[in-house]
Amino acid sequence: MSTVPSQPDPENDPRVKAVFDDIRATRKSDFVNNMWRYLAFDATLLEQTWAEVKRVMATPSSLDPLTKEMVYITASIINGCSYCVHSHTAAARAKGMTPQQHAELLSIVALAGKTNQLATGLQVPVDPVFDQG
Template sequence: MSTIKLPENPEANPRVKAVFDDIRATRKSDFINNFWLYLAFDPALLEETWQGVKSVMAVPSALDPLTKELLYIAVSITNSCRYCVHSHTAAARAKGMTDEIYADLLRVVSTAGRTNQILNAIQIPVDEKFEADT
């Protein structure tokens, strides 16, 4: 259950409508998902969040779109964000993620989680070589 109410007719607010129109144009889809619909309760927060997401996820960069989605899934799994796991898994599938790629991603995420927990528990010092190479 949400901690806020879904705004009624959010596009009656011109700021919200402008963001939603930009989401539609950027994604080439008429679908506005619940994340954006609920964020419309505060137009400033909606605008800030969309600009941040758009600048990272929709603007071409050194990472290809599928890799960005895979990273988003990995972080969402780690942060236990059920909504983001589902939405970015759907986005990754739309960008070409196969079941084989998804299985590999899950292997990496679970392996990293396990080894991170062991390292955090033991507090092993970082090798000087790793420190020098960064």
């Protein structure tokens, strides 16, 4: 079930094909997951979203690829995006996340879920020492 029609052959549109080709080349895999297949309902949205994902997630940077995926999983859990929890957990596993690291990651997300609510429930004032500007 989706709010936009799935398209039998989205790569008939050359702009969509170019993005899918780049996804395959970047990931060194023939598989293009549903996120991109459904975003293909609008070529512009597809192009811009992929360009940003590629730049932020697939370019060497000051954070290692597995850390990035664990941050993405965290955000996806709290934003309540079922699809994204699935896709980024799979991506983290492909980048080497062990079951133990997965369990630890979930422990931190769970602990944050707890203390975030406590701090909001208590309305704890921010310590002046934390202020940077």
